[in-house]
Amino acid sequence: MYPRSVHPLLSQVSGKRSSFDLAATCPHCAHIVQLRPSPYGELQYDATLSNGDGVGIRTCPNIECMATVVVVYQSDAQPLLLFPPLVTRFDTTGMPEDVIGSLNEATQCQALGCFRAAAIMIRRTLEELCAANEATGNNLADRLEVLSTKVLLPKTLIDGLTNLRLLGNDAAHLEAQTYNSVGSDEIAVAMEVTIAILRSVYQMGDLVAKLDALKRI
Numbered sequence: 001m002y003p004r005s006v007h008p009l010l011s012q013v014s015g016k017r018s019s020f021d022l023a024a025t026c027p028h029c030a031h032i033v034q035l036r037p038s039p040y041g042e043l044q045y046d047a048t049l050s051n052g053d054g055v056g057i058r059t060c061p062n063i064e065c066m067a068t069v070v071v072v073y074q075s076d077a078q079p080l081l082l083f084p085p086l087v088t089r090f091d092t093t094g095m096p097e098d099v100i101g102s103l104n105e106a107t108q109c110q111a112l113g114c115f116r117a118a119a120i121m122i123r124r125t126l127e128e129l130c131a132a133n134e135a136t137g138n139n140l141a142d143r144l145e146v147l148s149t150k151v152l153l154p155k156t157l158i159d160g161l162t163n164l165r166l167l168g169n170d171a172a173h174l175e176a177q178t179y180n181s182v183g184s185d186e187i188a189v190a191m192e193v194t195i196a197i198l199r200s201v202y203q204m205g206d207l208v209a210k211l212d213a214l215k216r217i
Contacts, residue, residue, distance in 0.1 A: 057070055102124045129147070152205070
């Protein structure tokens with residue numbers, strides 16, 4: 001732990017003892033909880049930032065987690081930022097390591113608000129998905145269309161991808177202006193769609209097999 005005289009954040013501590021919980025999703029265990037004041041001595045003290053927001057240390061009450069979270073919150077105790085940030089989680093069952101790695105990077109970029117970087121990594125995830133399934137074409141949209149003929153994918157899902165600018169033909173180049181206008185909403189939808197596609201490609205077969213097995217019982 002940093003001494004107060006060294007760490008710039010702790011040097012702002014005003015001596016106000018933290019006495020309230022903060023409702024949030026724990027970034028460690030992903031449970032919706034009431035983050036509690038830390039039980040660890042002087043870490044129970046909050047600080048007030050220059051803009052009036054508060055910053056403090058809280059602990060997850062989930063007995064299987066009990067992790068420490070740094071929280072920036074408004075005066076009405078509404079959490080603004082969590083550290084570590086809350087990262088989108090996904091089931092990696094059956095997925096190739098390259099696909100998992102790229103999507104993990106995309107989720108980290110999204111959590112940190114680096115939306116252009118997240119867009120690039122989402123595209124890379126889908127490009128690697130197409131390559132792994134030998135889906136070829138002149139651009140990503142064409143390759144995804146070919147992919148839909150090789151694996152179990154809802155056609156409406158593939159058709160809907162054309163609404164995502166970050167998957168457009170011009171977004172294949174890093175200098176494309178498309179990346180400059182990508183924001184949190186589009187990244188959130190793109191992430192959800194990408195995870196749905198990966199689930200369909202790598203996990204739907206196992207689910208169908210389980211359903212078929214029930215017929216023989």
